[in-house]
Amino acid sequence: MTGAPAEALLEELIRRCATFPHVKQLHAHLLATGLFRRSPRLRVAFLELCSLSPFGDLTHALAAFRSASHTTTNDWNTIIRGIASGPDPASSFVLFSHMLSISPPRPDALTLSFTARAAARSSAGPAALQLHALALRLGLAADVRLLTTLLDAYAKCSLPDAALQLFDEMPLRDVAAWNALLAGLALGPHPHTALALFRRMISSSLPDRESPNEVTIIAAASACAQLGTAQDADAVHEFARQRGLDADIRVRNVLVDTYAKCGALDRALDVFRSTPRKTLVSWNTALMALAMHGHGARALRLFEAEMLPSSGVVPDAITYLAVLCGCVHAGLVDDGLRVFHSMRGVRPTAKHYGAVVDLLGRAGRLAEARALVDAMPFAPDAVLWQTLLGAARTHGDVVLAEHAADALAARGSRTCGEYVLLSNVYAVKARWGDVGRVRDAMQGDDVRKVPGFSYTEVGGELHRFLNGDTHHEQWREIYAKLEEVEARVRALGHVPATEGNVLHDVEEEDKERAIYQHSEKLAMAFALATTPAGTSIQVIKNLRICVDCHAVAKLVSKAYRRVITVRDRARFHRFQDGECSCGDYW
């Protein structure tokens, strides 16, 4: 019973185990036979099964681990690895420091590697630094895989300088180290540094082990997606084609996403259409691309007429979210409700409810929106209340606005936009006393503000503007152009929106500065002043575009005969001949 054949058989059983009851049966058997204690190999195999497989159970794995009397480094590594890949990676730090305090067993390179993974996944920068120091102390400075994991942790913990320094100090690099750095920078606030690294990578003749691969393309394309610069996306795509790296499905999918986020929807759909074996992610990406560009009806058709009947893939929660999002951006209320109620095999999340509440709310069907909120199987979160508040503002429902504002206040949510929306509801009803009360509260409370900024690319350079910005070297020309723009749009009948009739998210914008100095107007004026007549203009904004800027952009597209594309936080607006692709519904 205790011989090697039995062990081999059991190991095979553990590998093939596919349900949680079987896991428990195996556990019972290992305990009853004493193998759990005697055979480190089987114990580790069991812990791995229990902590990593989809039908395992971390709590159970942890209990089993704790019950073990003699543990090896492998036992610790396995359980730390399981926790590091689970929903609460940071709790592996407790186990790790416990391990350090007992010794033996001693941590090895793998222990540090798994713990560094936990640091990366829980954004624990200080932990990453300590692990790096410990790695050096334990003489592991030549372990490229461990160093790459640490580098990845630095990058994911928003410590780009530490990541770069580690990268430069690595005795030997391979492409994974480049990719970790690239991907980390691409996700952060400075995607252009990621692109600079990518250019450095493709312009130097690297040894084979460092030469770019599919993951490099994915990371570089993500940086382009975040930046929104179509020329960069083209360059990455072209490089991928030259190296034959564009056959990979993940590369195809990221290219679809990247082109869409760079405003090049046609090229995104070209890549999608020409992709042979589309996965669920491919379809979801294409649906999201259409939704983002306001093509809700096309997204619905793609979903209902192609994906459902003939794609062979089963929609998931993201699929439904994408389709609902398309309906929201196109104002397709009844289609959205139909899709929402047709969801099968997917439990609607707060985001799905949020989309439908948004859909009903914008259409003025506030009673239905509230009824849906009441019928939700979970408590509404802050985002949902903000959605309701926005709908109440749009349709002048003071009672609902106050209800939502109270709910937000009770949750401790204090964003600038919430105060502005509530005060706007009062302003429209001329309840100036209430307006003043909200204003005072806003002064007194600790209100969170996200500064709005916009940028545009001219001559291969990004030009970035904050609201009321005078830091640009050509700021005098820009403001002069802005005055000219103001005069021309006024001549076309534009009445500047005052705060009382600013409908949407002027939130988060700096209220002390006049709306005509909004960052998107500065970027637009700069592009108008510095690019040839007739060429199109792209502006990217980190928040939602404001109503006044939206109205001005429409008129500018007509007065100056320019196609203007604005990517805001949620979607694209394409202004042409005085109209916007969103149909003023956003």
Added chain:
DNA sequence: CCGGAACTCG
């Protein structure tokens, strides 16, 4: 003896 790194859709 084995094992650890980079990676697409919200």
